[in-house]
Amino acid sequence: MMKRGRFESKESVADASTLRREFLVYFRTRPVYKNLDHREEMPAPLVLRDDPSLLFTNAGMAQYKPYYLGVKAPPFPRLVTCQPCLRTTDVEKVGTTPRHLTFFEMLGNFSFGSKSYFKAQAIFMALEFLTEFLKMDPNRLWVTVFQGDEEVPADEESRDFWREAGIPADRILARGKEDNFWKMGETGPCGPCTEIYYRLTEKALPGDEEKSLEIWNLVFMEYNRRGEGKLERLPERGVDTGMGLERLCAVVNGYTSVFETHLLAPLVQHYLNLFEKKDPKERVKVAQICADHLRAVCFTMAENIRPSNVKHGYVVRRLIRRAVRYGVKMGMSRPFFHTGVNTLVGKSTDMDMTYLPNFRERSYLIWKAIEAEETAFFRTLEVGTRYFEEKISGLREDTLPGEVAFALYDTYGFPLELTIEMAREQGLKVDEEGYQREMERQRERGRRAHRVASEEWAAAGEPRASQFVGYQRLESPAHIQYIRRKNDEIIVALDVTPFYAEAGGQMGDTGEIKSLLTDARIEVLDTRHEMGTILHYGRILNGDVRVGEEVEAKVDGQRRAAIRRAHTATHLLHSALRNLLGEGATQAGSLVGPDLLRFDVHALHPISQEQLEELEQKVNEWIFQNHPVKAEEKSYEEAMASGAVALFGEKYGSTVRVVEVEGISRELCGGTHLDRTHEVGFFKITGEEGVGAGLRRLEAVTGLEALRWVQHSDRILRALSRHLSTPIISLEKKFLEHQRLLEGLRKQVQRWKARTLVESLDHLEKIGNAVGYKELEDVTPKELADVAGLFIRRNPDKAVVLGCVHEKKAYVVVAIGPNLMKEGVSARTIIHEVRDIIQGEGGGQDHFAQAGGKKVDSLSLAIQNAADSLFLQLLGPSPYGGR
Numbered sequence: 001m002m003k004r005g006r007f008e009s010k011e012s013v014a015d016a017s018t019l020r021r022e023f024l025v026y027f028r029t030r031p032v033y034k035n036l037d038h039r040e041e042m043p044a045p046l047v048l049r050d051d052p053s054l055l056f057t058n059a060g061m062a063q064y065k066p067y068y069l070g071v072k073a074p075p076f077p078r079l080v081t082c083q084p085c086l087r088t089t090d091v092e093k094v095g096t097t098p099r100h101l102t103f104f105e106m107l108g109n110f111s112f113g114s115k116s117y118f119k120a121q122a123i124f125m126a127l128e129f130l131t132e133f134l135k136m137d138p139n140r141l142w143v144t145v146f147q148g149d150e151e152v153p154a155d156e157e158s159r160d161f162w163r164e165a166g167i168p169a170d171r172i173l174a175r176g177k178e179d180n181f182w183k184m185g186e187t188g189p190c191g192p193c194t195e196i197y198y199r200l201t202e203k204a205l206p207g208d209e210e211k212s213l214e215i216w217n218l219v220f221m222e223y224n225r226r227g228e229g230k231l232e233r234l235p236e237r238g239v240d241t242g243m244g245l246e247r248l249c250a251v252v253n254g255y256t257s258v259f260e261t262h263l264l265a266p267l268v269q270h271y272l273n274l275f276e277k278k279d280p281k282e283r284v285k286v287a288q289i290c291a292d293h294l295r296a297v298c299f300t301m302a303e304n305i306r307p308s309n310v311k312h313g314y315v316v317r318r319l320i321r322r323a324v325r326y327g328v329k330m331g332m333s334r335p336f337f338h339t340g341v342n343t344l345v346g347k348s349t350d351m352d353m354t355y356l357p358n359f360r361e362r363s364y365l366i367w368k369a370i371e372a373e374e375t376a377f378f379r380t381l382e383v384g385t386r387y388f389e390e391k392i393s394g395l396r397e398d399t400l401p402g403e404v405a406f407a408l409y410d411t412y413g414f415p416l417e418l419t420i421e422m423a424r425e426q427g428l429k430v431d432e433e434g435y436q437r438e439m440e441r442q443r444e445r446g447r448r449a450h451r452v453a454s455e456e457w458a459a460a461g462e463p464r465a466s467q468f469v470g471y472q473r474l475e476s477p478a479h480i481q482y483i484r485r486k487n488d489e490i491i492v493a494l495d496v497t498p499f500y501a502e503a504g505g506q507m508g509d510t511g512e513i514k515s516l517l518t519d520a521r522i523e524v525l526d527t528r529h530e531m532g533t534i535l536h537y538g539r540i541l542n543g544d545v546r547v548g549e550e551v552e553a554k555v556d557g558q559r560r561a562a563i564r565r566a567h568t569a570t571h572l573l574h575s576a577l578r579n580l581l582g583e584g585a586t587q588a589g590s591l592v593g594p595d596l597l598r599f600d601v602h603a604l605h606p607i608s609q610e611q612l613e614e615l616e617q618k619v620n621e622w623i624f625q626n627h628p629v630k631a632e633e634k635s636y637e638e639a640m641a642s643g644a645v646a647l648f649g650e651k652y653g654s655t656v657r658v659v660e661v662e663g664i665s666r667e668l669c670g671g672t673h674l675d676r677t678h679e680v681g682f683f684k685i686t687g688e689e690g691v692g693a694g695l696r697r698l699e700a701v702t703g704l705e706a707l708r709w710v711q712h713s714d715r716i717l718r719a720l721s722r723h724l725s726t727p728i729i730s731l732e733k734k735f736l737e738h739q740r741l742l743e744g745l746r747k748q749v750q751r752w753k754a755r756t757l758v759e760s761l762d763h764l765e766k767i768g769n770a771v772g773y774k775e776l777e778d779v780t781p782k783e784l785a786d787v788a789g790l791f792i793r794r795n796p797d798k799a800v801v802l803g804c805v806h807e808k809k810a811y812v813v814v815a816i817g818p819n820l821m822k823e824g825v826s827a828r829t830i831i832h833e834v835r836d837i838i839q840g841e842g843g844g845q846d847h848f849a850q851a852g853g854k855k856v857d858s859l860s861l862a863i864q865n866a867a868d869s870l871f872l873q874l875l876g877p878s879p880y881g882g883r
Contacts, residue, residue, distance in 0.1 A: 014252045016105070016245055016263050020082050020355070022133070023107045023243075027080035032128045033121055038080040038109055043355055046086055046303055047312055055312055056086040056300075059184055060108030061219075061240040067112045068189040068221050070235040077116040080109045082245065082355050086296055088315060091322070092421060095288035098257030099213055102319065103296035104244050105355065111239035122218050122239045123161045126196065130216075134252060140199040142206035143167055146181055146192035147174035151231060152223070155180075155192045162194070171206045182219040182240075187226060189234060193219040198251045215251055216243040259288045262347065267291035270343045276331035286326045293323040294340045301366045302359040304586070304602075307373045318415040320373050325418065328381060335374035341367040361584035364604045365694030372692075377413060379841070384412030388419070392426055402434015409435075410442070459484040461547035463493045466534040470498040470509070470672065471631070474555040477516070480547055482533070485540075490522060492536045492545070498555050499527040501534045504647075505590035506567055506671040511555040513538070513545075520545045560672065562594035565702040568629055568661070568674045569619065569683050570597050573700065574645075575665040576618040577601055580611060587647055588695055592671065596686070596701050603696040612685050615698075619683045626678040628662045631669075644668050682706040750786065753779075757787045758794065765867075770820060770874060773801040773867035775860060780804075781811045785850060788815035799825065799874075801866040803859050810838040810859040813850040814866055821847055825873045830866050837862040 027038040044063035046056050054062060060083040066072035083106045093100040109125070111117045131138045143162055148154030154174070162172050174180075183190035196216040197209070204211035221238040223231050246258040255261060259268050271287035297319050300312065307317035323337050345363045348356070359366075391404045400423050408414035414422075420430045461482040469476050475498060482493035492513060502508035508527030513536060514520070520543030524536045536553075545551065570592055577585045581603055589600040607615075639658050640646065645667045659669040661677060674680065684706040687699040701709050717728050726734045757776065764772030776784065784804050791800050797819040803812045812834060814827040831849035835842045840853020851862075 014249065016249050016261070019248055019252065020105070020107065020245060023129070024080055024082065026129050026133055027078075027109045027125075030133075031125045033117070033125065036078060036117055036121060036125070038078040039076040041075075041079045041081045043081055043083040046084055046300055047305065054184070055315065057083065058085055058087045059083070059240075060085070060106040060242050061110060061189075061221075062184060064110055064112075064240070065184070065188055068234060068236075068238050068240075069224060074112045077112050078110065079112075082107050084299060084356055086300060086315075088319075091319075091417070092424075094292050095285045098250075098259070099244075099247060101244075101246060101258060101292050101295075103292065103299060104246050107243040107245055107248070109239070109241050113236040113238065116238070118237060118239060119157050119218075119220055120161045122220075122241060123158065123194070124165055126216055126218060126241065127165050127167075130196070136198065136251070138166065140202070141167065142171035142173065142197050142199065142212070144173045144175045144180055144195045144197070146194075147176055149177055152177075152181065152192060155194070155220075158192070158194045158218075158220075173207050182217065183225060188224065189221050189238075189240075190225050190231075191220045191222040191237075193217050200251075200256045213247055213251055213256075215247050216241065259291065264288070264291050264295075266343050266347050267294060267340050270340050271327075271336075274330075274332065274336055274339070275327070278330060283330060286330050289326050290323045290337060290340065293319040294337065294344060297370060298341060298344055298363070298366050299356055299359055301369060302356070302362050304588070306369060314415065317373065318417055320370060321377050321413070321415060322418055322421070324374055324377050325381065325422075335371055335378060337374050338367050338370035341370065358584070361582060362602065365584075365602050368694045380412045384408055384414055385422075387412065388414075388422060392423075392428060395428070398427065399429045399431050402431040402436070403438050405430050405432075405435040406438035406442075457484050457486045457491075461493075463531045463533045463535070464495070465532060466494055467496045468498075468500070468534065469496055470500045470555065474498050474511075474557050474560060476553050478513075478551055478553050480545055480549050480551060483545065483547055488540045490538055490540055490545075492522065492538070493531075493533045494536070494551070494553060497527075497534050497536070497553050499524065499534065499536055499553060500555075500560075500672055501527045501529045503529060504669060504671050505570075506563060506592040507594070509555045509563075510559055511553070514552050514554070515543065515545055516550045516552055518545075519543050559594045562703060562705070563592060564672050564674050565680045566594070566597040567592045567669075567671045568677065569623075569680050569700065569702045570599055571659065571661055571665045571667055571669070571673075572619045572622050572677070572680075572683070573597075573599055573615065573698065574601075574667070575661070576615045576622075577603075579618070580614060581607075595705055596699055599698045599700070600691060601696055601698065602694055604694065606690065607688050607696055607698070612688060612698075616683065616685050622661070622664055623677045623680045623683060626676050627664055628676055629659065629674050630662070631657055631659045631673060633657055639668060642666065684709055750783065753783060754786045754790050757783070758790050761787075761791055761800070764800070767867055767871040768874070770798050771801070771867055771870045772798065773803075773863050775803045775863055777804070780806050781850070781852065784811055784813050785848075788813045789848070791815065792817045799827075799870050801830075801863055801870065803863040805856050805859060808856060809852050809854060810840070810856045810862065811850065811852045812838065812842075812859070812862050812866060813848070814844075814870070815848050816846070816870075818847070820874070823874060825870065830869045830873075833869055834862045834866045837865060 024040050028040055029037060031037065044057050048054055048057055048062060057063065060081055067074040085106050086103050088102055090100050091102055094102055111122070130136045130141070145158045146155040159172055163169060180193050180195065181190065182193040195214050197212040197214050199212050201211055219240040221240055222234060224234050225231055246261060246263055249261040249263060250258050253261065258264060268287045268291045271290045272283060275283050275286065297316055300316055305312045305316055307313055307320060320337060327336055341363055345360055348360060388408060392400065405416060405419045408419050409416055416435060423430050463482040476496050478494040478496040480492055481495050484491040499509040499511065500506065510526065511524045513522040513524060521541040522538045522545065523541050524538040526537040528535050528537065570590055574587055584602060586602050587599065588602055591598040633655055636654055636656050639656050643666055644658050656668045657670050658666060659673055660666045681703040683700060683702050685698060685700045686709055689697050691697045717731065720731055721728045724731065724734050757779065761772065761774060764774050766772045784802055788800055788802050792815045796817040799816045799820055801812065801814050803810065814830050816825050816827050826846045827849040828844050828846055831842050831844060831851045835851040835853060837858050838851065838853030839855040840851050842849065842851025844850055
């Protein structure tokens with residue numbers, strides 16, 4: 001046992017990195033039982049690849065479920081980890097208690113099988129680590145054990161072992177299944193548990209959870225809950241423990257809340273600084289909610305999860321929008337939540353990043369994505385909240401109808417959980433069954449539309465899994481097993497096929513299916529994975545075919561060869577991007593076709609022309625160096641251990657295909673590829689653009705397509721050279737000269753047009769002597785602003801409201817002369833009042849503001865309202881109150 005603890009007083013600050021390291025070192029090398037050393041394992045991703053029963057890793061043992069179930073042997077009988085986790089089951093308690101978090105790190109030690117250790121050893125090691133190693137006061141500890149029920153007996157063994165370890169009987173409390181029988185979900189491994197609590201004050205009594213913090217849960221895995229609810233014994237028992245790093249950090253440092261630790265306190269303070277001074281307790285609560293939710297969102301998005309309406313993305317969106325709504329209650333009127341990302345980056349250490357990979361390098365992309373999500377929600381939050389308030393004001397019962405909750409989701413983007421929380425604040429419930437009925441009706445409308453579209457199709461046979469032989473050959477005999485047809489359109493499934501079905505960004509093959517018995521021929525126009533098999537979409541060219549008929553399937557070889565060139569070039573481009581921009585430049589999507597390749601990449605900034613040329617240079621170097629390209633099948637674990645790159649969001653089985661360009665690239669990929677890089681021929685990037693927050697799209701061509709693109713560009717340059725009587729090498733200089741000349745002429749025309757329009761403002765409609773307004777025709781928003789500015793420069797003691805329609809949008813500008821500014825008149829205030837009339841947005845400053853919206857037919861009303869508001873501001877407050 002350790003003689004001296006590292007943290008012996010409240011004054012010594014123990015950061016999370018140190019505590020994490022000490023826990024891992026203890027179980028690796030220094031437990032009380034010298035023969036029970038553990039092997040340290042790296043944490044699993046927050047999104048588990050092979051467990052559809054869980055959206056997120058919610059406990060340290062989640063990745064070890066197969067070991068407890070006995071379906072897979074563990075690499076070592078005893079493991080220790082620090083596992084990032086995400087739970088939203090108690091999200092409504094976050095910020096209101098000192099211990100609840102959605103994102104947290106879980107320290108855990110694990111034992112598998114009867115030949116390892118069980119209750120006694122787990123209890124004695126836990127107590128030694130806390131009291132001997134960390135020097136916690138044992139008198140402040142109290143524990144709970146399972147009291148038993150009709151299904152599972154009481155855990156008297158744990159009670160006895162705690163007594164033997166030195167915990168008095170009055171500090172060992174028995175509790176029921178809700179507290180002391182752990183399960184990770186509705187199904188899976190489970191068992192009784194014993195929990196360790198730390199009293200935050202010396203006077204707190206055992207059992208007082210308000211003045212205690214649960215720090216460690218020791219679960220004894222003995223059972224498996226099956227889908228039908230039946231509880232059965234596991235083939236091998238085991239131990240699964242979990243201790244929250246944030247809670248341990250709070251206790252060791254003498255804090256009473258996880259939000260006081262260095263992991264969360266800087267974020268809490270960041271948000272407190274943003275909020276207006278309202279009720280102090282409410283400000284702290286909301287700042288704590290934002291701090292927790294930001295960590296959860298950032299570390300989830302670091303694994304390439306983006307806000308969406310499905311699965312993992314739905315949780316991210318829900319947390320962002322929940323935080324935003326609470327921020328609005330604190331007076332925030334513009335996106336603010338994303339600003340905490342920099343604070344989170346600044347306090348993250350290198351050791352933290354070992355257990356939370358990819359966050360720092362992707363932090364800017366995450367920052368931009370959160371900002372975009374916030375901005376979108378801010379647009380609908382106010383009107384959605386108004387809709388909610390209107391609906392609850394007329395309620396005669398205590399339940400919000402399901403159709404209202406669905407409208408809030410479908411029209412205004414309010415996750416159901418957010419609506420439930422808003423309703424709860426008003427003392428209301430939500431008709432969740434009604435909400436689900438509305439959701440099902442929407443799905444049925446979609447299914448009905450699909451059925452209507454396919455009613456005319458007649459089917460025969462049964463689609464069964466098809467054997468793909470297209471890696472080895474482009475032609476193959478086969479038998480038809482399924483047909484669906486409408487007139488000459490036909491969909492066919494074969495028992496064996498060389499046709500590659502669209503997957504992983506690679507387009508499906510085209511070609512021909514020909515009967516070996518008759519003259520029937522089918523032109524295959526596309527190939528897809530559907531209905532559990534490979535479907536060939538095409539049209540009948542001649543004759544007819546039937547189920548069971550023997551055919552020859554033949555892929556269009558030239559098209560396949562072009563796709564293979566593009567696909568191998570895509571792997572080269574991916575590797576070149578990572579070399580040039582860093583490991584954060586990961587693939588976000590791709591399209592591989594015969595005519596072009598498209599590659600979406602996570603990138604912080606636009607890729608410059610110089611960088612594009614560098615990418616082209618590198619890829620073509622690798623092509624000319626003629627590297628071998630090979631593909632082989634491996635187990636997923638073996639492939640990842642070899643350094644293969646897996647694309648996030650793709651589903652991989654236990655066996656995967658690894659495509660390696662020797663010395664350059666190694667990726668998991670099921671597509672078709674070349675044998676050597678020189679077969680690509682030539683690679684040319686043809687375009688680069690932004691397609692979302694932190695996303696850039698590259699387009700390129702290969703082989704003969706690349707040659708055709710260069711020839712076409714050369715023709716254009718030569719034609720320009722002839723028309724401008726300028727050598728190709730001087731074209732850019734000549735173009736810039738013409739551009740400067742054209743820009744000068746354009747400015748002259750604009751000045752002339754602005755002066756002409758200002759002179760036409762002599763006929764402004766007026767309110768009083770100072771306020772004028774008018775709708776102008778045939779002007780752009782830029783010209784509208786210029787005219788308003790020129791008018792005010794000529795009339796500094798006046799104010800003007802102008803509007804126009806341009807490209808099916810309505811625009812309003814308000815400009816106020818400097819002499820009127822002294823009256824306290826604000827253009828920004830007026831624009832805020834009228835922008836909703838045209839269903840738009842806008843802003844500005846006190847002297848000038850503008851707005852644009854889609855409701856064109858309300859432009860005249862908006863202009864009139866703005867002019868009226870100006871006039872009322874100039875009148876000042878009424879002596880009788882109001883305006």
